[in-house]
Amino acid sequence: MKILNFGSLNLDFVYQVDHFVRPGETMASMGYQQFCGGKGLNQSIALAKAGAPVWHAGLIGENGAVLKKTLEQYGVHTTFVRPCPGSNGHAIIQVDSSGQNCILLFGGSNQQITAPFMDEVFTFFEPGDILLLQNELNVGAELIERAHRQGMRIALNPSPMAETILEWPLGDVEWFLLNELEGCELAQLPMGTEPDAILAQLVERYPNGRFVLTLGHKGVQYRDGNATASHGIYRVQAVDTTAAGDTFTGYFLTYVAEGKPVADALAAASAASALAVTRQGAAVSIPARDEVEHHTLSLA
Numbered sequence: 001m002k003i004l005n006f007g008s009l010n011l012d013f014v015y016q017v018d019h020f021v022r023p024g025e026t027m028a029s030m031g032y033q034q035f036c037g038g039k040g041l042n043q044s045i046a047l048a049k050a051g052a053p054v055w056h057a058g059l060i061g062e063n064g065a066v067l068k069k070t071l072e073q074y075g076v077h078t079t080f081v082r083p084c085p086g087s088n089g090h091a092i093i094q095v096d097s098s099g100q101n102c103i104l105l106f107g108g109s110n111q112q113i114t115a116p117f118m119d120e121v122f123t124f125f126e127p128g129d130i131l132l133l134q135n136e137l138n139v140g141a142e143l144i145e146r147a148h149r150q151g152m153r154i155a156l157n158p159s160p161m162a163e164t165i166l167e168w169p170l171g172d173v174e175w176f177l178l179n180e181l182e183g184c185e186l187a188q189l190p191m192g193t194e195p196d197a198i199l200a201q202l203v204e205r206y207p208n209g210r211f212v213l214t215l216g217h218k219g220v221q222y223r224d225g226n227a228t229a230s231h232g233i234y235r236v237q238a239v240d241t242t243a244a245g246d247t248f249t250g251y252f253l254t255y256v257a258e259g260k261p262v263a264d265a266l267a268a269a270s271a272a273s274a275l276a277v278t279r280q281g282a283a284v285s286i287p288a289r290d291e292v293e294h295h296t297l298s299l300a
Helices: 039-050 065-073 115-122 140-149 163-167 180-187 195-205 244-257 262-276 289-293
Strands: 003-006 010-016 031-037 054-060 077-083 089-095 101-106 130-133 153-156 175-179 210-214 220-223 228-231
Touching: 003 039, 003 115, 003 244, 010 065, 031 039, 031 065, 039 054, 039 065, 039 244, 039 262, 039 289, 054 065, 054 115, 065 077, 077 115, 115 140, 130 140, 130 244, 140 153, 163 180, 175 180, 175 244, 180 195, 180 210, 195 210, 195 220, 210 244, 220 262, 228 262, 244 262, 262 289
Parallel strands: 003 054, 003 130, 010 089, 054 077, 130 153, 153 175, 175 210
Antiparallel strands: 010 031, 089 101, 210 220, 220 228
């Protein structure tokens, strides 16, 4: 079984700020760092650190060679990471004094995926392999259609969420990994709807789906047509939450792909994301599996 992550490859420009810049405000940052990132890259590295056999597919621009090198450094297969003309995708990230972040994305190379490139990638994968997607490429619906025709299992983290995702063939998706905002928008319910109601609506709309809903300080809930599960959060001091969701996605998907119970996958993914937020940066903050499985964190 192989995991194909067809995902974004970004350069992250991270600015430490006292508070997020307000409309009309000019503010000096307290620090600056550059990291390799993008939800695709982060999730591929999380998968690899969790022990999954993962192939990343995506495009890098003229300034993006470091992204391919970084994937290789962590054991991600990069056969399908290819150069293209123009600027690489990048993100401008503000991280405030409490560790929260806000992110401005420029798609760049991530928006240049073509049909011939997709055809080439999918020839390497077989029925039963897993496709992981986010929403930072220009071809989300097409990727789901191709993977479904090929008999692959599909996992979707619909981030950043957009109304166009509702037009994708979501009935073919097996795993949905969502935060509360994404869950409400996918269920077409108002923000603030109770998690139980969000999950019930999602199961009704997509009865073949399996839904993982992360709820911040309230932990995480899981539901499918037959089962429910949940897990609390671990008590840590957050420094940078940039890669928390991507870390969770990579660890959860690795564990369920290995056939482990959902409850074990939730526990491991929760511990991994808790460890990640105690460190600066995105990919560099993701913990290794041994650290996750031997953690001494306490539930809040």
